[in-house]
Amino acid sequence: MQLNKKVSVLIPAYNEDRFITATLQAVKSIPEVDKIVVVDDGSQDMTVELARAEGVTLIVSEQNAGKGGALNLGAELVKNDDIIVLLDADLGLTAAEARKLVLPVLANQADMTIAQFPRIKHKGGFGLVKGLAHKGIKYFTRLEMQSPLSGQRAMTKDVFNKILPFASGYGVEVALTINVARMGYKVMEVPVQMTHDLTGRNWKGFVHRGKQFKDVLKELFFLYFKKISN
Template structure:
């Protein structure tokens, strides 16, 4: 029996990329439904997502990435659920490389491993924190601990219950799934996204990431 595939795209002010992202996902043969969760954007993210063919849930208040996904997951009816960031644009077509191993039963969750960044971002503090925390709590060595591009079974979604809040969602997801004994597979993809640079905006973003990831790891450490 063919497995149904749902794609969730949390988005906040992604008008620059969301049309291309949705359009690329819609062309994937295995994808049955695409949902954009507009996290109270102040631009025309919702309108462009609808124009590209997505079903859109527009939130009145900003819930953060994890909160937006928790709102969106109730809409998805697929046996396989894929998560994609709104800023990957045309390279969103590469998510098929994540979906297929899950459909074929080779993994319970796949994680996208991006090519090396084209410009300098941070100093690796958030990624290092995430990688070391995951290893400490699960024993897994992850090359892409912060990657938001993932695919997983419906069973995995049921097992974790809810996504962690904020920017700690990916780290919390990896730890929770690994602790329950599910198989995780990192997959090389030729994807790109809007990279943050070494400017004030970039450092503020990574500062928030660091705090959110720290909270997720502390919570899991206590629950250990």
Template sequence: MPKVSVIIPAYNEEKRIAATVRAVKVLPEVGEVIVVDDGSRDGTARQAAGAGARVVRLERNRGKGAALAAGLAVAAGEVLLLLDADLEDSARQAGELLLPVLQGRADMTVAVFPATRHKGGWGLVKALARYGVRWLTGREVQAPLSGQRAIRREVLLRLLPFAPGFGVEVALTVKALRQGLRVEEVPVSLRHRLTGRRLSDFWHRGRQFKDVLFTLGRLRWEVRKV
């Protein structure tokens, strides 16, 4: 069975990263867990290392795309499992993403989280991403922003470079569908920290919206240049 490398970008996640690492390490397919500390100002790196992860530290916060690239550069696995840092104990459910890839039924799997009654925002970023994927590929997807994905290394290399900031996931989805790759969305009982309606939460979603919009525009421009 191909060795699986887990890559977890993390920024200021000292309260959750250790539980996430411990949960994913119990998966029998996993050969290594790599946490990329994206310039955190807290004890994220220390907590990740203490839980058994290999830690790659970036000197400053460079964004999710750069963190994933740094993790990929040191990963040894033939299959990559990309996860967010705040899944905590639910991260063990991410094993369900691996089976379709390991069995050759999918080139990339994407986690679909359970529906939640908690509504932090108004769903504008997700709606933009779903519309953008449909606009650029003609395909309807449920989870264009999900950061929980399993993918073979040789497939991921075809989708590089990673988009900057919060545009990473929507770019991976669009590029994969454009290349005719088999993308399978998998309902998984994962959970992560939900944003609320504080000023900082709206600022976070505003940055997401900007990055996704920029990424969609860039992907459209790439098609027009061909």
């Protein structure tokens, strides 16, 4: 295992002041991590102030660009590092589990790892978005993904730079998995004990999942028409 490689963590954040401090402290506990970059995506709470207090590299966007847009803003600061880790800001202390994603990439066992979350007892939605993502990834790559929407990933510099720019909206994870696998890179799901803030079965949750479904479907249609036109 090559331990002299530089590992950077890129975290997009939007109104995550409930979790950001714990998330960053957990990431800082990972011995292999050299750099942490937080991209605040137009937050209206205390996310910026709390992230700054943790001493990480901070990019502040005045407008909300969405997850893909935030990742693209931060890409310039990490693209030359050996391994890049993408994490959500709402993982809290479970962000320390990201080390399980880093180690297989350091050991050249995978080009990109994806966090496989544990099964949850109380689901927020009805599984429509996850089902669409699962079927879309399987159609394009034949991969059976247990956590097709997981945004927690570690990848080599080569992979990271080949897939830039990130897709917009909530389709970023599905597009990333499909594009990386179709380029011939080795993709591996890694079981982790991570948790994040789940949307509930309320109006806000249904609106969020509706946007997810639309964005994932949009990316799948784009990839399909790109495939048949080649």
